[in-house]
Amino acid sequence: MCGIVGLFIKDKALEPRLGELTAGMLATMCERGPDSAGFAVYGAPSSGKAKITLQSDTPDDSFAGLAAALGKEIGATVDLDVKSTHAVLTCPADKVDAVQSAIRASFPNVRIMGRGETIEIYKEVGYPTEVAKQFELAKMSGTHAIGHTRMATESAVTTLGAHPFSTGADQCLVHNGSLSNHNNLRRDLRRDGMTFETENDSEVAAAYLTWRMNQGLNLGQALEKSLDDLDGFFTFVVGTKDGFGVVRDHIACKPAVLAETDQYVAFGSEYRALAGLPGIENARVWEPEPATVYFWER
Incomplete structure (x- = not known):
């Protein structure tokens, strides 16, 4: 259907x-x-910025301190706007690949739903x-x-x-x-x-x-x-x-x-x-x- x-x-x-x-x-x-x-x-779009939509089954644990940890790892400012089980991460556009790699390597409970300059994806x-x-x-x-x-x-x-x-x-x-x-x-x-x-x-x-x-x-x-x-x-x-x-x-x-x-x-x-x-x-x-x-x- x-x-x-x-x-x-x-x-x-x-x-x-x-x-x-x-x-x-x-x-x-x-x-x-x-x-x-x-x-x-x-x-x-936000000039020079990219967005990555994230999801976690345990958002309180997974998203706490995530922005600070990722910002330290890539050497740039990372912002995180939590919306229930999802969060929209904003970072410099030239750092988006590094952020995705860091998430996959170090944060196994966080899933990447989508990325881009303008898109946000929510699904449950x-x-x-x-x-x-x-x-x-x-x-x-x-x-x-x-x-x-x-x-x-x-x-x-x-x-x-x-x-x-x-x-x-x-x-x-x-x-x-x-x-x-x-x-x-x-x-x-x-x-x-x-x-x-x-x-x-x-x-x-x-x-x-x-x-x-x-x-x-x-x-x-x-x-x-x-x-x-x-x-x-x-x-x-x-x-x-x-x-x-x-x-x-x-x-x-x-x-x-x-x-x-x-x-x-x-x-x-x-x-x-x-x-x-x-x-x-x-x-x-x-x-x-x-x-x-x-x-x-x-």
């Missing part, structure tokens, strides 16, 4: 409402995936509306966001197994469907240097797109390539620092609806996810075509 929502703001005046609107959209999808949920929010086990409240999604602002409610049919219900999956800087993906060639793809991508945290096929799709964009393609071009290289049935909604993309497989058996106005582009697995958006009565609303890439970029 699973439910996907996405919102790409075109009108800057609407950016303060990004989290509020995304939370409302996500709430309509709960019965499509009640076991876990997650969302990615793209905010304004639990009912989607409760997950949204846990991380105060409704209070967040930004330029675009994607969210996912999960019904785990092929893997365990875990935090890492929840969507979105992020495998590159400011990149993330949510997925409704199932890939049939993900094991072969995972092996091929590992040989090209990609790493994986889970056995979830959706993480393979995210890594595939990262691999393609590392070759110089933009998101739209990478999604075009995915139609040739990914087998199975899928609907992807993908975010990058400046882009927002949607694609369905050649059969397109998973439900999907897009809407566009002068203020935004919105995606939902069902129309009811879009029904509460401002100006939806005047939007162009359509079902995305099979094997067709829809891509917007700032």
Whole structure:
């Protein structure tokens, strides 16, 4: 099953409402995936800074003193904003690789959810509306966001197994469907240097797109390539620092609806996810075509 929502703001005046609107959209999808949920929010970049979203099952212990310890290790100022089981770490952009290496080497109870200049990722086990409240999604602002409610049919219900999956800087993906060639793809991508945290096929799709964009393609071009290289049935909604993309497989058996106005582009697995958006009565609303890439970029 699973439910996907996405919102790409075109009108800057609407950016303060990004989290509020995304939370409302996500709430309509709960019965499509009640076991876990997650969302990615793209905010304004901070000059010369990078953000790393972290997660821990024991946040009180894991995050206490973490910023000071990492700052000492890399020789730079590190800030940490704790939000329940997650924390957003901010550091100089040229130190982000060193910070990630230090976390993996010295802090085994801390997991890296995503990194980049603008992205923050939050995901947890639990009912989607409760997950949204846990991380105060409704209070967040930004330029675009994607969210996912999960019904785990092929893997365990875990935090890492929840969507979105992020495998590159400011990149993330949510997925409704199932890939049939993900094991072969995972092996091929590992040989090209990609790493994986889970056995979830959706993480393979995210890594595939990262691999393609590392070759110089933009998101739209990478999604075009995915139609040739990914087998199975899928609907992807993908975010990058400046882009927002949607694609369905050649059969397109998973439900999907897009809407566009002068203020935004919105995606939902069902129309009811879009029904509460401002100006939806005047939007162009359509079902995305099979094997067709829809891509917007700032």
